[in-house]
Amino acid sequence: MKTYIVLALLVCSVFTLTDVQEVEAELPTEFQVETTESALQYYYDFLKGVFLDKSSLAYPPVYRQCDKRWGSDYMGDKTICQVGCLMSSMSMALAGLGRTINGETVNPGNFNQWLRENDGYNGNLFRWSRMHAGFNLKYLGKKEGGDHDVDKDHLTIINVHDGSHWVYVVSKSGSTYEVVDSAFPTSTYESSEVVRAATLQIL
Structure with a gap:
């Protein structure tokens, strides 16, 4: 019995199931600049959709x-541009899985x-638990x-920049983690730069 209790405590100490995002992740003011999709990015996404497996987790659309x-859309009392990095990251992950909202591919706006x-x-x-009922995660x-595992059966969202x-x-x-970043021109982060990670199982 003591062995089972110790194992249970160890598991709880590794993963925490807090439903709500801990703190607002606000983008520095100098990066809160309105962006538009470039023609190059448009054609890249188009060709990617034609030639690559759309179900591949490695090739989600890139949303800023x-x-x-x-x-400029509000989440609560702040905008997606200000504090929407987690929500935007989740929308890219969901779009990469082919998830839709009212028949439209998930994006930060409809999500x-x-x-x-x-x-x-x-x-x-952000409330993590809502992903189960709405998107089968x-x-x-x-x-x-x-140090976190990354595989095709799970979505991994990492917390960086302190x-x-x-x-x-x-x-x-x-x-080295290869990422899609909704705010910074960064494609990789080292494990030493990662504070924590959230994991969702694809059902």
Whole structure:
């Protein structure tokens, strides 16, 4: 019996199941600049959709949280451009899985609206548990530190920039995470730069 108790405590110490995002991850003011999709990015996404497996987790669409199409939309009392990195990262992950909202591929605009209408926020903070009912994902919790598994059966969202920013991981090689970043021109982060990670199982 003592062995089972110790094992249970160890598991709880690794993953925490807090439903609500801990703190707002606000984008520095100098990066809160309205963006538009470039022609190059448009054609890249088009060709990617033609030649690559759309179900591949490694090739989600790239969404910018300050895109003029949704950057000024409010989550709670702040905008997607200001504090929408986690929500935008999740929208890229969901789009990469082929998930839709009312027949339209998930993007930060329609995903934010869905969250607002389905108790997906606590103020401006993201509620992980809403991903189960709406998108057939099971939230497994968060794990502190920089060493996290990445595989095709799970979504991994890592917390970087000293805890002030979230990005979606598409692959990992050694200690390097390949990511899609909704705010910064960054495609990789090292494990030493990662504060924690959230994991969701694809059902």
